[in-house]
Amino acid sequence: MRNPQLNQHGELQHLLTLDGLPRSIITQILDTAAPFTEVAEREVKKLPLLRGKSVFNLFFENSTRTRTTFEIAAKRLSADVINLNVSTSSTKKGETLLDTVDNLCAMQADMFVVRHESSGAPHLIAQHLQNTGRDHIHVVNAGDGRHAHPTQGLLDMYTIRHYKKEFHNLTVAIVGDVLHSRVARSQIAALTTLGVPEVRVIAPKTLVPTDVEKMGVRYCPTMHEGLKDVDVVMMLRLQNERMNGALLPSPQEFFKVWGLTADKLALAKPDAIVMHPGPMNRGVEIDSAVADGNQAVILPQVTFGIAVRMAVMSMLGSH
Amino acid sequence: MQLPDAEQLIARLAADMRPHVTPNTALVGIHTGGVWLAHRLHALLGLSQPLGSVDVSFYRDDYGAKGLHPTPQKSEIPFDVEGAHIVIVDDVLYTGRTTRAALNELFDYGRPARVDLAVLIDRGGRELPIAARFCALTLPEALPAGQNLQLERDDSGALTLRLIHA
Numbered sequence: 001m002r003n004p005q006l007n008q009h010g011e012l013q014h015l016l017t018l019d020g021l022p023r024s025i026i027t028q029i030l031d032t033a034a035p036f037t038e039v040a041e042r043e044v045k046k047l048p049l050l051r052g053k054s055v056f057n058l059f060f061e062n063s064t065r066t067r068t069t070f071e072i073a074a075k076r077l078s079a080d081v082i083n084l085n086v087s088t089s090s091t092k093k094g095e096t097l098l099d100t101v102d103n104l105c106a107m108q109a110d111m112f113v114v115r116h117e118s119s120g121a122p123h124l125i126a127q128h129l130q131n132t133g134r135d136h137i138h139v140v141n142a143g144d145g146r147h148a149h150p151t152q153g154l155l156d157m158y159t160i161r162h163y164k165k166e167f168h169n170l171t172v173a174i175v176g177d178v179l180h181s182r183v184a185r186s187q188i189a190a191l192t193t194l195g196v197p198e199v200r201v202i203a204p205k206t207l208v209p210t211d212v213e214k215m216g217v218r219y220c221p222t223m224h225e226g227l228k229d230v231d232v233v234m235m236l237r238l239q240n241e242r243m244n245g246a247l248l249p250s251p252q253e254f255f256k257v258w259g260l261t262a263d264k265l266a267l268a269k270p271d272a273i274v275m276h277p278g279p280m281n282r283g284v285e286i287d288s289a290v291a292d293g294n295q296a297v298i299l300p301q302v303t304f305g306i307a308v309r310m311a312v313m314s315m316l317g318s319h
Numbered sequence: 320m321q322l323p324d325a326e327q328l329i330a331r332l333a334a335d336m337r338p339h340v341t342p343n344t345a346l347v348g349i350h351t352g353g354v355w356l357a358h359r360l361h362a363l364l365g366l367s368q369p370l371g372s373v374d375v376s377f378y379r380d381d382y383g384a385k386g387l388h389p390t391p392q393k394s395e396i397p398f399d400v401e402g403a404h405i406v407i408v409d410d411v412l413y414t415g416r417t418t419r420a421a422l423n424e425l426f427d428y429g430r431p432a433r434v435d436l437a438v439l440i441d442r443g444g445r446e447l448p449i450a451a452r453f454c455a456l457t458l459p460e461a462l463p464a465g466q467n468l469q470l471e472r473d474d475s476g477a478l479t480l481r482l483i484h485a
Contacts, residue, residue, distance in 0.1 A: 011386070028389065031390055032387065034393060035376075035377070035394065038393050042427055042428055043400075043427065043428055043429050047378070048423070049377055049382055049387075314377075314387055315386075315387055318385075318386035319386055
């Protein structure tokens, strides 16, 4: 069976997950993103690539940063952007997801950027478009359930490549709530595909999937073991709103043991970078001194995210 | 067809341009051949403005038909476009579509006072109302559409012209 993300010519048709996406496509996205970073420095921050196309931001779950950066990216490519506030829309009146999609297709949508609390929702839309012969309409997953957040994973890879140049000589630690994190799944898929030799996962046992090592990572039960000599520290947000039951005693307790502080960061290489997908919980997973320190690249991540999303949308919109 | 010597054409192009440039004239090369050529002209003409370069991949009018160029390069305009005298530099002038794209891109940086076009060879076959102010050689007969004329650079930096039959 063909990879549902690629068309018959092997080009990107939808971006649903980084798991199983060929290394050549990931590299092509990162290479394409590089020249887009320069557009932000111009008088006119616009390129004509998606002129006349309509991009629908379909967010069934709240988001500020992701939705905004997708909107900026689409607008810098000259697309018309329509933001659907789904919490006040027909879904509340009982319309199904695919009926919503069909209605928007009838309004000449060219691309859907989808965030949904259910894993697989963007895939379902992509499959529906394919089954109904609408190959010219593209889907970008902007985060689905615990499954994937591919553009976040890509912008993280862009950030790492920007500061570290290569992947093949790196040790990378992912710290925090891996169990509930679609970001972590996308990061792990991308890091292993790009040939990072050692990816470590640092978290309390209650916040890692039981089969985490099958994903090609090394589980480290303590910060002391996991952060030793790493090049990159990727923090995750503690997903309070996803937490069911007593997985953790308290945020304060979590910070004491798993929070990234300057003394824990000192275990990493002196030139290690600190990343966070946002929004940050200061004093829970990361100390303010580290978040605002000179090893943090958290704000550049946001800026690179625009260029990476421009790259993805321009590659999709070209066919 | 006997291809002309690129190095001789570069010297001729620089001689054509010399009376019409000032130290403040800015050159903008179009990736990739135009950037190599602009480097040479910049040195030969003794210009003081830093060299600019554009990759017109994001402005091409065949994006919808051919898709995005697989490895676009960063455009760099290291001077103030507003009010500047700019010469766009490309190796070969053909349909004029690349020049059109470069003009559009340039104007997204500001409003230049004047823009000229300098090319090594005009191969004919124009599809847009575009002409080069400076041109070292105009082919007497237009090259057939299937042929691709381009500049190549070897390890020593020497430039040569090559004809590729598609």
